[in-house]
Amino acid sequence: MDEITRKRLETIGIDVDEALGRFLNNESLMMKFLLRFPSDENFSRLKQALDCQDSTGAFEAAHTLKGVTGNLSMKSFYQQISSLVEDLRGGALASAEEKMPALESQYTQIVSILNQLS
Amino acid sequence: MKDFKEETILIVDDEEINRAILANIFSPQYNIIEAENGQIGLAATQEYQDSICAILLDVVMPQLNGIEVLRRLRLQGLTKKIPIFLITADAGSSTMREAYDLGVMDVIFKPVVPYIVRRRVNSVVELFRARHRLGAEVERQRDQLLIQAQQLAEMGMGMVEALSTAIEFRSDESGEHVRRIHDITCLLLRDTPLGNGLSESQIKLIGVGAVTHDVGKISIPDAILNKRGRLTPEEFELMKTHTIKGAELLSRIPQMREHSAYQYAYDIALHHHERWDGGGYPHHLVGDETPIWTQIVSLADVYDALVSKRCYKDALAADVAMNMILNGQCGVFNPKLLEYFRQVEPSLRKFYHTSKGA
Numbered sequence: 001m002d003e004i005t006r007k008r009l010e011t012i013g014i015d016v017d018e019a020l021g022r023f024l025n026n027e028s029l030m031m032k033f034l035l036r037f038p039s040d041e042n043f044s045r046l047k048q049a050l051d052c053q054d055s056t057g058a059f060e061a062a063h064t065l066k067g068v069t070g071n072l073s074m075k076s077f078y079q080q081i082s083s084l085v086e087d088l089r090g091g092a093l094a095s096a097e098e099k100m101p102a103l104e105s106q107y108t109q110i111v112s113i114l115n116q117l118s
Numbered sequence: 119m120k121d122f123k124e125e126t127i128l129i130v131d132d133e134e135i136n137r138a139i140l141a142n143i144f145s146p147q148y149n150i151i152e153a154e155n156g157q158i159g160l161a162a163t164q165e166y167q168d169s170i171c172a173i174l175l176d177v178v179m180p181q182l183n184g185i186e187v188l189r190r191l192r193l194q195g196l197t198k199k200i201p202i203f204l205i206t207a208d209a210g211s212s213t214m215r216e217a218y219d220l221g222v223m224d225v226i227f228k229p230v231v232p233y234i235v236r237r238r239v240n241s242v243v244e245l246f247r248a249r250h251r252l253g254a255e256v257e258r259q260r261d262q263l264l265i266q267a268q269q270l271a272e273m274g275m276g277m278v279e280a281l282s283t284a285i286e287f288r289s290d291e292s293g294e295h296v297r298r299i300h301d302i303t304c305l306l307l308r309d310t311p312l313g314n315g316l317s318e319s320q321i322k323l324i325g326v327g328a329v330t331h332d333v334g335k336i337s338i339p340d341a342i343l344n345k346r347g348r349l350t351p352e353e354f355e356l357m358k359t360h361t362i363k364g365a366e367l368l369s370r371i372p373q374m375r376e377h378s379a380y381q382y383a384y385d386i387a388l389h390h391h392e393r394w395d396g397g398g399y400p401h402h403l404v405g406d407e408t409p410i411w412t413q414i415v416s417l418a419d420v421y422d423a424l425v426s427k428r429c430y431k432d433a434l435a436a437d438v439a440m441n442m443i444l445n446g447q448c449g450v451f452n453p454k455l456l457e458y459f460r461q462v463e464p465s466l467r468k469f470y471h472t473s474k475g476a
Contacts, residue, residue, distance in 0.1 A: 022231070063178055071139060
């Protein structure tokens with residue numbers, strides 16, 4: 001992986017070495033899933049579900065996002081989405097909603113950087 | 119590593135990225151089957167259960183979640199056969215406890231760390247493989263022991279037969295007498311209702327008892343045993359003691375006494391000269407006081423003596439022999455026994471291949 005790509009990934013909070021390790025240094029496999037992330041619909045599903053006060057739908061979408069971002073070692077996003085998942089598991093919709101603005105700005109940044117890479 | 123490749127790991131997860139990461143870890147060593155929900159995972163388990171060596175199972179899935187899959191696999195007894203690993207993102211939840219109760223081997227947390235997953239899965243797969251090998255080895259050894267036990271039993275039987283035949287030889291009878299008494303007795307027990315209530319293994323033991331019916335003759339002097347003319351009353355009294363002597367002999371051999379055939383052998387040796395009306399010896403038992411199997415041996419003994427050549431007589435034709443028996447010329451027998459004997463007598467002739475009288 002070239003230095004520029006690595007730097008970019010690091011700016012959006014990705015632990016590149018850890019992520020590569022999870023894919024056993026199969027870089028192309030890792031990049032395939034990274035570049036697919038912007039088209040993942042779970043973030044918009046999460047937003048919609050929260051707007052409709054649909055806690056089950058919100059939980060499912062957040063849970064999936066947590067899994068994907070964990071696998072890709074998006075450290076800071078993963079941390080935030082994890083605590084959001086716990087809110088939703090406990091049915092604390094309001095608390096989850098409070099976390100959304102910060103989460104969304106991170107998400108937007110991640111997606112825009114990844115889109116530049118593809 | 120190549121030879122392990124016949125073994126398959128089933129990955130059940132609704133997220134493609136999870137399946138891809140796990141498949142990437144295990145594909146160098148195992149065949150991989152992927153299932154994107156619980157329903158498909160369950161169907162794949164059924165179809166490939168003989169080659170699956172581990173199942174990696176996600177918990178939160180649409181259709182059928184991991185816990186539900188686990189429950190159904192357990193109902194089919196598969197959780198004992200195939201090690202199942204629960205892959206979950208939620209540490210410390212109640213699911214984990216439930217999963218262990220349902221029989222998962224281990225719980226692995228997401229996001230996974232490859233070398234840990236590989237290590238844990240491989241050691242359990244190896245454990246199951248070793249257990250399987252050990253089970254197969256135990257089974258092989260048990261079969262071996264069974265064969266050896268059977269060989270021992272056959273050898274014991276061979277010794278009994280050898281002893282009995284040696285005794286028969288003394289009285290100038292062919293060793294085949296013993297074999298035929300055995301065969302006739304077993305045939306009457308197997309092919310007529312006389313053997314009702316007796317198992318095949320009991321019939322075999324009675325057969326052993328039939329073989330030793332005359333062992334008491336070892337105590338009878340040659341001069342009486344091989345006398346060409348009629349025995350004097352004194353000689354006959356002595357001859358009769360071969361019954362009591364035979365039973366006594368058997369009871370003095372510890373190996374015989376512990377043999378499962380002993381109860382039959384003892385009674386047959388002692389009572390194979392009793393008759394239905396009490397006219398026999400040594401105890402003048404009447405009717406069914408003599409067990410039916412001993413009655414059968416008595417009849418077989420008489421029949422064989424009539425149709426064979428002996429030192430004191432020539433061989434008689436089979437129909438002549440049968441008539442003598444039915445007319446009571448050789449003592450009174452159980453009418454029921456006589457009836458079945460009459461029915462099967464033609465098939466007894468096959469035991470006397472070339473000899474006259476058949």
